[in-house]
Amino acid sequence: xxxxxxxRMSRFTTLTPRQLGALAGxxxxxxxxxxxxxxxxxxxxxPSDRYSAISSGEIKVENLEPHxxxxxxxxxGVRSTGVHPDLMLREFFLEDRTPDLEGAPxxxxxxxxxxxxxxxxxxxxxxxxxxxxxxxxxxxVKYGCxxxxxxxxxxSLGNGRKIRTSEYELPALEITDLERSLQ
Numbered sequence: 365x366x367x368x369x370x371x372r373m374s375r376f377t378t379l380t381p382r383q384l385g386a387l388a389g390x391x392x393x394x395x396x397x398x399x400x401x402x403x404x405x406x407x408x409x410x411p412s413d414r415y416s417a418i419s420s421g422e423i424k425v426e427n428l429e430p431h432x433x434x435x436x437x438x439x440x441g442v443r444s445t446g447v448h449p450d451l452m453l454r455e456f457f458l459e460d461r462t463p464d465l466e467g468a469p470x471x472x473x474x475x476x477x478x479x480x481x482x483x484x485x486x487x488x489x490x491x492x493x494x495x496x497x498x499x500x501x502x503x504x505v506k507y508g509c510x511x512x513x514x515x516x517x518x519x520s521l522g523n524g525r526k527i528r529t530s531e532y533e534l535p536a537l538e539i540t541d542l543e544r545s546l547q
Contacts, residue, residue, distance in 0.1 A: 417437030417438060417439060417454075418437060419434070419435060419436040419437055420434070420435045421433065421434045421435070429462050429464070430462065430463065431460055431461070431462055432459075432460075432461045432462075432463070433459070433460045433461075434457070434458070434459050434461075435456070435457070435458050436456070436457040437454070437455065437456055437457075438455045438457070439452055439453065439454055439455070440452075440453040440455060440495075440496060441453075442496050442499055442521055443499055445499045445500055446547060447500050447520070447521070447522035447546050447547060448477070448484075448500070448521055448522040448523075449479050450479065451477045451478065451479060451484070451521060452477075452478045452479075453475055453476070453477060453478070453496065453502070453521075454475070454476040454478055454483075455473070455474070455475050455494065456473070456474040456475075457471075457472075457473055457474075457492070457493065457494070458470070458471060458472050458474075459471040459492055471490065471491060471492045471506070471507075472488055472489065472490055472491065473488070473489050473490075473491045473492075473493065473494040473504045474486070474487070474488045474489075475487055475488075475494065475502060475519070475524070477521060477524055484524075485523050485524030485525075486524060487519055487524045487525075487526070489504045489506075489517050489519075489526070490504075490506050490515075491504035491505055491506040491515075491517065492505060492506065492507055493505050496521060497539065498539060498543055499521070500520065500521050500522065500543050500546050501518055501519070501520065501521065501527070501539065501542060501543060501546075502518070502519045502520075502521055503516055503517070503518050503519075504516070504517045504519070513531040513532070514531070514533075515529060515530070515531060516529070516530045516531070516532070516533055516534065517529045518530075518534070518542060520546055522546060527542060527545070527546070528542060
């Protein structure tokens with residue numbers, strides 16, 4: 365079929381320039397709205413802001429009690445070992461704390477192990493803080509409440525899986541044994 369016949373048969377050739385502009389505006393508007401909906405609901409973002417972080421804090425009063433709500437983002441680089449490549453840890457700490465109460469029941473730590481623009485693994489654990497304690501192990505601390513001891517959860521930086529939970533902080537010798545078990 366000749367090209368000019370295809371062009372004449374196309375429905376878009378019958379649109380006026382004003383209609384074409386309106387159609388382009390509708391498509392562009394729909395893409396912008398879709399981006400903001402995805403960004404705000406499930407956290408899908410453009411690759412350019414995968415390595416940026418914004419933290420926030422607020423004080424709310426519920427039942428005459430103040431609640432300190434913090435959302436902290438952080439990035440930590442972890443060098444390559446035989447267990448995993450170089451990783452950038454994207455960490456998110458959420459805490460809702462009432463000063464006169466022990467513990468922080470609404471606290472979570474979320475960690476994504478990223479290599480380039482790819483998230484290789486992810487985990488979420490109840491806790492207030494977390495840190496890589498070696499090049500292969502990440503520890504999350506959940507404070508105890510009402511006589512219950514703190515909980516320490518240990519994760520592999522190779523695959524993000526939980527490898528141990530304890531009611532006490534592991535001594536250096538046990539951390540070394542944990543690292544050996546990962547190799």
